[in-house]
């Protein structure tokens with residue numbers, strides 16, 4: 597890390613690993629980066645967007661049609677973001693992006709971007725190993741998206757296997773490398 601400050605879009609989706617995205621925001625901010633969070637509705641069920649707003653120091657985009665947000669917030673992101681990271685990334689968001697679906701604030705914003713795109717998936721191993729999910733991962737990789745993890749080990753549901761969110765230090769490092777390399 598060369599000490600430069602970068603503009604990072606962090607997409608947060610409805611995974612049990614969502615609490616670790618809060619630590620990720622804190623880590624990236626400690627490194628002086630500017631973090632703009634967009635959360636899905638499922639993510640906002642699990643953690644109050646106000647917590648991401650206060651840790652990131654910026655408003656959180658959850659609703660494209662929020663009268664208090666910028667006009668065309670998804671296009672604004674396309675003009676300014678240097679990298680987009682989805683962490684934790686659900687099976688659902690992988691499927692939506694791989695299929696070109698833009699039906700909420702995060703998926704619509706991701707569809708506008710031309711910066712590097714990274715996913716740090718987190719899900720039960722049965723979901724990760726599902727052939728439809730694996731097909732979506734392949735499609736995303738073929739189009740240049742990069743994956744960080746998932747790792748193997750004990751999962752939140754009690755199973756042991758692949759599907760754990762990668763360590764946040766690794767996610768932060770790979771995200772900055774995607775901009776600087």
Ligand SMILES: Cc1cc2nc3c(=O)[nH]c(=O)nc-3n(C[C@H](O)[C@H](O)[C@H](O)COP(=O)(O)O)c2cc1C
Nearest residue numbers: 609610611612613636638639686687688689718719
């Ligand atoms: C408590 C809880 C934890 C969940 N954890 C995960 C997860 O780790 N990974 C995943 O892919 N889906 C998980 N889900 C299911 C997703 O929340 C669900 O598929 C949702 O539609 C995802 O929406 P989103 O991608 O728009 O956030 C979880 C659901 C619940 C209720």
